[in-house]
Amino acid sequence: MMKIKPIVVLKIFISIGILAILFTNIDISKTWQQFQSLSLPFVTFALIYYTICQWLSCLRWQVIIRSTGKYISINSLLSSYFAGMFLNIFLPGSFGGDIYRIYRITKETxxxxxxxVSVFLERLTGLFALSALAVLGLPAAIRVVGRWDVILIFFGCVGALVGGVILIVSPQLLIIVEPSLNKFGLRSVAVRFSKIQIILRHFAKDRRALIISVLLSFLLMLAVVYYHYLVATQLKIPISYLELLVFIPIISVITLLPISLGGLGLKEGLWVYLFSRIDLAVEQALLLSVTITMLSWFLSLPGGIILLLDSSGLQHIKQADNSSK
Structure with a gap:
């Protein structure tokens, strides 16, 4: 019988607790009525649209992998991407979908x-593009949002993202912390980080790969924000593209914190807070968040099938999760 770690139980408790508080303070009938604005043709379109976004992600990922001298087909990357989505959404473990994606790429390369590095850069370029787009649109967004607390939170999230990247990629910082790592028997960690930094520098020198991946990231992030805008418009939620351009980076960065189950509950709470700052109702915030989440669940179902067919991958993930206990 599989044991559930206390930290996972705590995450589940936090997610359920936040959702319970939020859902006991909304008008369910009003929310359901607005939810019925979704039509089957629109849901089909939304799923196809987001699948194309996933394909763009894999195309960017392929460019990054090629810069290391390796090649993996788009179909293989897409299958591992869907499997990673499924893991991130449905399983309560601490490993996440990234471990599975790293496992799949390691198996092939x-x-x-x-x-x-390829998985890290694939995520990093996306977050960088999203933050950069938000900064570029911030002057206009300040006039639209008009709330300094939201703007400060936004810059805090961008600053945290930049700081985290510096910690990972800075050779000077690695030199400073390496004696401490050696002292605690973590020399292998320092060696691995050193190798990763070499690959990162190699990638940065590959200007063609760098330019293409960044351009694809900008295109993808614009498409992702527009996807949220399309869903909000279909649900008759009066929110602008610029407002979403500020809100989505905040939600993307904060939900990376491992304090809830896959961001569930935390994400909804953030939507409610941000919507309240532009005078939108709790019902509208939860409606958009839950609808986006449900569409993601539907889209990730093929990933579940892929995982069922990959018993060795599931075993690897289980071992990785056990090693973190």
Whole structure:
């Protein structure tokens, strides 16, 4: 019988607790009536649209992998991406979908450092593009949002993202902390980070790969924000593209914190807070968040099938999760 770790139980409790508080303070009938604005043709379109966004993500990922001298087909990347989505959404473990994606790439390239860096860069370029777009649109968004607390939270999230990247990629910082790592028997960690930084520098020198991946990231993030805008418009929620351009980076960064189950509950609470700052109702915030989440669940179902067919991958993930206990 599989044991559930106390930290996972705590995450589940936090997610359920936040959702319970939020849902006991809304008009269910009003929310349901507005939810019925969704039509089957629109849901089909939304799923196809977001699948194309996932394909763009995999195309960017392929460009990054090629910069390391490896090649993996788009179909293989897409299957691992869907499987990773499924893991991030449905399973309560601490491993996440990224471990599975790294496992799949390592299996095909026989290079764990390149696999790790490719997944890291694929995420990093996306968050960088989203933050950059939000900063570019911020002057206009300040007039639209008009709330300094939201703007400060936004800059805090961007600053945290930049700081985290510096911690990972800075050779000078690695030199400073390496003696401490060696002291605690973590020399292998320092060696791996050193290899990762070499690959990162190699990627940065590959201007073609860097430019293409950044351009794809900008295109993808514009598409993701527009996806949220399309869903909000279909639900008759009066929110602008610029407002979403500020809100989505905040939600994307804060929900990376491992304090709830896959961001569930925390994400809804953030939507409610941000919507309240532009005078929109709790019902509208939860409606948009839950609808986006449900569409993601539907889209990730093929990933569940992929995982069922990959018993060795599931075993690897289980071992990775046990090693973190």
């Amino acid at each position: 026989h290079d764990s450092e390149a696999a790790l």
